[in-house]
Amino acid sequence: MALEVEMFYLYPKENSKSHKTDQYELVNEEDIPVLRRGQKFTVALRFNRDFDVNKDMVKIAFNYGPTPHPIKGTSGVLRLDPSKKYSIDNKKPFWFANVLDGKESNFMLEVYSPPSIPVGLWTIRIDTAVKTSNQPSTVFNYEGDLYFICNPWNCHDQTYMPETRLLEEYVLNDTGKIWVGPLGTSKGREWVFGQFDTCTLPAIQLMLERSGLAYISRGDPIRLTRMISKMVNSNDDDGGILNGRWDGDYDDGTAPSAWTGSVPILHEYLETQSPVSYGQCWVFSGVCTTICRALGIPSRVVSNLVSAHDANSTLTIDKYFDENNDELPYDPNNPSGEDSIWNYHVWSDVYMARPDLPVGYGGWQAIDATPQETSDGFFQCGPASLEAIKKGQVGFNYDVGFMVASVNADLMRWKIDHSNVLGFKRIYCNKYHVGRFILTKQPFMYDYNGDRDRQDITSQYKAEEGSKAERLSLLNAVRGTEAAKRFYDMPEEMEDVEFTLQDLDRIKIGEDFSVVVRITNKSAEYRHIKCQMSAATVYYNGVKAHPINKDEGEFNLKPNSTEELRLNVSACEYLDKLVEYCIMKIYAIASVTETNQTWADEDDFQVIKPDIEIKVPRTIVVKQPASISLKFVNPLKKNLTDCKFHISGATLVRNQIIVHPDVRPGTVIRIDTTIVPKTEGEQKLVATFSSKQLLDITGTAKVDVVAREE
Numbered sequence: 001m002a003l004e005v006e007m008f009y010l011y012p013k014e015n016s017k018s019h020k021t022d023q024y025e026l027v028n029e030e031d032i033p034v035l036r037r038g039q040k041f042t043v044a045l046r047f048n049r050d051f052d053v054n055k056d057m058v059k060i061a062f063n064y065g066p067t068p069h070p071i072k073g074t075s076g077v078l079r080l081d082p083s084k085k086y087s088i089d090n091k092k093p094f095w096f097a098n099v100l101d102g103k104e105s106n107f108m109l110e111v112y113s114p115p116s117i118p119v120g121l122w123t124i125r126i127d128t129a130v131k132t133s134n135q136p137s138t139v140f141n142y143e144g145d146l147y148f149i150c151n152p153w154n155c156h157d158q159t160y161m162p163e164t165r166l167l168e169e170y171v172l173n174d175t176g177k178i179w180v181g182p183l184g185t186s187k188g189r190e191w192v193f194g195q196f197d198t199c200t201l202p203a204i205q206l207m208l209e210r211s212g213l214a215y216i217s218r219g220d221p222i223r224l225t226r227m228i229s230k231m232v233n234s235n236d237d238d239g240g241i242l243n244g245r246w247d248g249d250y251d252d253g254t255a256p257s258a259w260t261g262s263v264p265i266l267h268e269y270l271e272t273q274s275p276v277s278y279g280q281c282w283v284f285s286g287v288c289t290t291i292c293r294a295l296g297i298p299s300r301v302v303s304n305l306v307s308a309h310d311a312n313s314t315l316t317i318d319k320y321f322d323e324n325n326d327e328l329p330y331d332p333n334n335p336s337g338e339d340s341i342w343n344y345h346v347w348s349d350v351y352m353a354r355p356d357l358p359v360g361y362g363g364w365q366a367i368d369a370t371p372q373e374t375s376d377g378f379f380q381c382g383p384a385s386l387e388a389i390k391k392g393q394v395g396f397n398y399d400v401g402f403m404v405a406s407v408n409a410d411l412m413r414w415k416i417d418h419s420n421v422l423g424f425k426r427i428y429c430n431k432y433h434v435g436r437f438i439l440t441k442q443p444f445m446y447d448y449n450g451d452r453d454r455q456d457i458t459s460q461y462k463a464e465e466g467s468k469a470e471r472l473s474l475l476n477a478v479r480g481t482e483a484a485k486r487f488y489d490m491p492e493e494m495e496d497v498e499f500t501l502q503d504l505d506r507i508k509i510g511e512d513f514s515v516v517v518r519i520t521n522k523s524a525e526y527r528h529i530k531c532q533m534s535a536a537t538v539y540y541n542g543v544k545a546h547p548i549n550k551d552e553g554e555f556n557l558k559p560n561s562t563e564e565l566r567l568n569v570s571a572c573e574y575l576d577k578l579v580e581y582c583i584m585k586i587y588a589i590a591s592v593t594e595t596n597q598t599w600a601d602e603d604d605f606q607v608i609k610p611d612i613e614i615k616v617p618r619t620i621v622v623k624q625p626a627s628i629s630l631k632f633v634n635p636l637k638k639n640l641t642d643c644k645f646h647i648s649g650a651t652l653v654r655n656q657i658i659v660h661p662d663v664r665p666g667t668v669i670r671i672d673t674t675i676v677p678k679t680e681g682e683q684k685l686v687a688t689f690s691s692k693q694l695l696d697i698t699g700t701a702k703v704d705v706v707a708r709e710e
Helices: 012-019 025-030 164-170 200-211 221-231 263-272 281-294 386-391 400-408 468-479 482-488 571-577
Strands: 005-009 034-036 040-047 056-063 075-079 096-103 106-112 120-130 138-141 146-149 175-180 187-192 242-244 276-279 299-309 316-321 340-352 363-367 410-416 424-430 437-441 454-456 497-501 506-508 513-521 527-538 544-557 562-569 583-592 598-608 613-615 626-633 643-649 653-660 668-675 681-690 697-706
Touching (some): 120 200, 187 697, 263 653, 316 482, 544 562, 643 668
Parallel strands (some): 316 410
Antiparallel strands (some): 056 120, 175 187, 299 340, 410 424, 527 583, 583 598, 613 626, 643 653
């Protein structure tokens, strides 16, 4: 009779230590193995009788997908043979198993998986037969789950990162920061990635199955991360993870600013098997980074302060004005959409080799899960090599041109001119406005009270702004983009009057402010100036919300002199018109009668809101309840309704939601709650507050968890 398998054991906890997967809750709480490809692991096998190498045949098959096949790399078939010993040959990677210990019916095996196999859920089938018998094989199907993920510690894995110490940050760190907010007031927003949570890998498996990506391609990080950028949003079908929304109306879901991390999103996606409402760019990026880190792909969140959305591939951000200096509400050169400037935009970088590109274009690659423009018919973006972006190599895969524009487009203003071949003349060009800072979290640092952990990686995306290298790379991109050539070939206009719109950085909520334009006449003649100034509230993606104040006038400016124009805005004029994130935009446009010179500029700023103060005990004992408190003061002169706190912390608490009664103006809001930490060491607690009238109130605290005394 053929052998029967009585036991097959994968030693989840023991293997996890060498595979650096011991933080996965699936391993620790559910005994589910999570293994890195391209690395040996130990299994135990027991039969119902003694194994005879001359009579018995045992095949162990590791299978992936519905139709696994060794040639496609979706199946690895091993034969049990104690007489053979294999060594790793990474030039011809294949599955093998060596017998470490074999006595009669019990065997201890060392199994090796190749470093390019697909990632996700695998199955195991063991066939046993008697070599001289015509009877069919006896089949044993392993009933447990088994996950294989990428191995960036293995130099033969395409995700290999040579500076392996950085993997502690880009793969194993489960809490980080995402920089949000306009240029002058951006700050690191805490985010719990939670890549080791029990729901994360099952949710990713659901995403993989719905993605349509071929099983054979799920081991290729290029195709895998491109698919992730498509599936984190739900614009193409109902199989994606997140619905996006930017209009401030979130009554039928969760406000993007209320999320504290990725785990509650992935948990809801897994439970409902439907897209979760709602996300915005930093939420898409946070979830994208969680998925990549969970799959072993090094990843970091990237924030671009003053980010361009080029809707028509001109590598410019264009705004158009009529003869009266009023802005046109549409783009005459792109009826299907219009360019925009986002106060900030967030995407993810992933690290990998790029065998599809020339040598030197591997390393960090940008992927963007926020649905902005389609690529190959889907809302997906990247991976785009940072080196290709920096050099303006728009012909390289994938979406390099769109990313070049995001970080380095020129901002152009156009005014109707019927004598011009384009129907408009260029009245203003700012070569320095877009991509002011590109930020990520500094490895191995976490600043609970400030931004000392901010890392400026602008130089990885483009040469120094205004340098010859920066202009050459942009013009290289222009040469490879037909639509861009027409816009960059326009001649410059003569200018002898200088206009400056003074930037506003930090205004506390409830304070007055002024729009100030400084005008200098550099000529030896009088200049007649017409000027218009205004202020409005906007959403962070640049879409206007409500006008606040507007003024216009004209005057004569003496030769070689300077004047300042001022538009005062009081708090009572803007408080009721603020929308989420409390961002305002100031505008100014002016023209010179004698020379037809026209100038236009704008600036965004954010009013400052209070932070949540979190108080925790100095030390907390692992697996024992501990009390914490949260508080802040309502800064508005109105009641806050539909109040909610969201509290999260990897291994501390999974998205606790606390509903709070309405809050009167100027009142201190305070709540008390309990957390129960699962593991020892330094942990991070993240909280958000949301209401109908006030969003995006956040806070974080360090939690020191110690062992129980015996």
